Amino acid sequence: MxxxxxxxxxxxxxxxxxxxxxxxxxxxxxxxxxxxxxxxxxxxxxxxxxxxxxxxxxxxxxxxxxxxxxxxxxxxxxxxxxxxxxxxxxxxxxxxxxxxxxxxxxxxxxxxxxxxxxxxxxxxxxxxxxxxxxxxxxxxxxxxxxxxxxxxxxxxxxxxxxxxxxxxxxxxxxxxQTLNFTYTVWGLWYSRSLFAAKGWSYPKTWDDMLALCATIKAAGIAPWTYQGKYPEYINDPLLSMAAKTGGLTLVKAVDNLEPHAWKAPGLIAAAEAFAELAGKGYLMAGSEALSHTEAQAAWSKGKAAFIPCGSWLESEQKGVTPPAFDMVMGPVPARTAGDQLKPTAVQAASSESFLxxxxxxxxxxxxxxxxxxxxxxxxxxxxxxxxxxxxxxxxTDGLTLSSGLGSVRDAVAAAGPETFTYRFRTWYAPLAKALDDATGELVNKRLTAAGWAQRVQKAADAVARDSTVQKYTR
Structure with missing residues (x-):
């Protein structure tokens, strides 16, 4: 990067x-x-x-x-x-x-x-x-x-x-053949000071999230915003939720281009969750047109309570975030009580590649x-x-960390061995682009969860059939 x-x-x-x-x-x-x-x-x-x-x-x-x-x-x-x-x-x-x-x-x-x-x-x-x-x-x-x-x-x-x-x-x-020096974690970011002032608790389940969103909206704050011009940002919590529901079997099926992988119950349920988030009006109006810097600036100014992003967010927002904002990252809430991975599981991957x-x-x-x-x-x-x-x-043991980096460290510690990552995005750029486009349509109420799954599966099948594309498995 x-x-x-x-x-x-x-x-x-x-x-x-x-x-x-x-x-x-x-x-x-x-x-x-x-x-x-x-x-x-x-x-x-x-x-x-x-x-x-x-x-x-x-x-x-x-x-x-x-x-x-x-x-x-x-x-x-x-x-x-x-x-x-x-x-x-x-x-x-x-x-x-x-x-x-x-x-x-x-x-x-x-x-x-x-x-x-x-x-x-x-x-x-x-x-x-x-x-x-x-x-x-x-x-x-x-x-x-x-x-x-x-x-x-x-x-x-x-x-x-x-x-x-x-x-x-x-x-x-x-x-x-490579060894990566930094570790990136993806989750949902919020202001700890705002939540403390309002008496809000970070939700552990999606039902808790929807209930909290109703409370946040009633307080005159948009529950969520996202980097609308680049819907990959909101793909991350959707895919994290699906991984928690379906476990690593689901993640590997997606990466390995298995038939019907994108129509797995875990992915359909996650798509339905984000369609509901949009359908209930919990996304800040106009988010679809915002760049990453614009959405993050609006969030830093308190116009929205949650924003999805990776662990670089705190560094990227230096000079923009108000004093005492106290930003922290939490894991994506669990979709169901029967999820295969714990609510503390997080999507994480290493970068800064040495060879x-x-x-x-x-x-x-x-x-x-x-x-x-x-x-x-x-x-x-x-x-x-x-x-x-x-x-x-x-x-980072024994170090005095900023609120954001401290929360990232704590999230990794809480996840333990239950960190996961998808690899299709790095392996198959056309599939990644198709997913981004479909998710943008989903969270803007122009595509149903079933339509989303069908559209992404079609793109995955096209990659699988293309003999000119080198295939990878895990």
Whole structure:
């Protein structure tokens, strides 16, 4: 995602959160040919040392390390901090650090020439197409890194220090090939101070939500608004509700393009819930015409009580939200008492994607750098400076957090192993677009829940039949 400015266009920020792993509508860079000259010579030959308890990845002393970082809204100081730790452990190694904004433009020629850096933060609007790199065998298998002792505790493997789903997010055909540093959570946002002043409690069930919406509307406040020009925002709570009802079986059926997946009872029930939200007049008038910044500004000004969004919202609203607004995020309420997932389950996925090129000169050093970056010390410093949840479990423990980030951390903790994510959006852009359009029609009362399911299923079937589209399964 391109976080160089808080006012960036929605498709860049939003879509790139969803496409940290595979190609998406933002058109990441990489030509069809990603292999070049150089023969079969191993560029890492002679650059690997003996693996020991103190050097589990076999970093050879004094071997240079080249690090390329996406320098967006998070900057690159957090990466430099990890480099400092690296040189303390390997004092003879010289590090070549590059912070760039256009990763694809800078590195595509180098991948073609088989002269890539040793570790890459492949993020931003012009990131490299990771699916193409993987298919061309240009990305190293990170299994040895994940199974290595963590930098903090040699008794704990690195993979066991990561939040739920992080390893899966970077796995292609059973092989872990990227490792994502940040963790994004989706839910419903509200002002804790407003709710306290009004005596309102956050709803745990959809029936509770509808009852509260009636109370909110009677108080002269719109219960909900949403980023109407980009209905993907309101898709998230709808899909979260469906996942809670139908469980991971439903999520995987959707992602795997199974016949009739979009007509599952959980999805129909969720669509009916949001049709009812609109039908009862609980969406702020005019929301359909609002951009993400406009809808979020209206919400920050108290014109609506709820807004759906990901965990970047607090950062994005800096300078707009009034003092003492005290924004927090809650999980999507349960649709039924018999849901397969608990009410605390949340939709979450990792982003800020790091990889070690297969043709790197110092792949052992690249993995060692990631072992250090994903340490408690590095992750904790990142959380403090960026105000964003790292993908390392416990990285925010003991920190004084803002209201928004604190609520995101608490939501992840409450969900435990019940975090989930859909992947069809990153895999199949035409299906994602069809869903967005259908949901926009649904919440503006121009499409019924049954019509919504039929329309989206038709789009899914078209993708499934298209032999030119590469298919993925989970």
């Amino acid at each position: 391109n976080r160089s400015t808080l006012a960036e266009p929605y498709p860049t920020r939003r879509t790139l959160l969803r496409t940290a792993l595979t190609a998406g509508v933002a058109a990441p860079l990489l030509a069809g040919c990603v292999t070049g000259g150089g023969g079969d010579a191993d560029p890492a030959a002679g650059n690997t040392g003996a693996r020991t308890a103190d050097n589990p990845l076999g970093v050879k002393a004094e071997t240079p390390l080249e690090v390329v970082i996406f320098k967006g809204g998070y900057g690159d100081e957090y990466a430099k901090n990890a480099e400092t730790l690296y040189t303390r452990k390997h004092p003879g190694a010289k590090i070549d650090h590059q912070g760039v904004q256009k990763i694809g433009e800078a590195l595509q020629p180098r991948f073609v020439a088989n002269t890539p850096p040793d570790v890459v933060d492949n993020t931003g609007a012009s990131r490299l197409d990771i699916a193409t790199l993987v298919a061309a065998r240009q990305v190293a298998d990170l299994g040895a890194l994940l199974d290595a002792p963590s930098f903090d505790d040699p008794a704990v493997k690195l993979r066991d220090t990561l939040l739920s789903g992080v390893v899966d997010d970077g796995t292609f055909a059973g092989v872990p 070690v090129p297969a043709k790197a000169k110092n792949p052992a050093g690249g993995m060692e750098y990631l072992r250090i970056l994903f340490s408690q010390q590095s992750a904790k410093a990142f959380a403090q400076s960026a105000g964003t949840l790292p993908a390392v479990a416990g990285a």
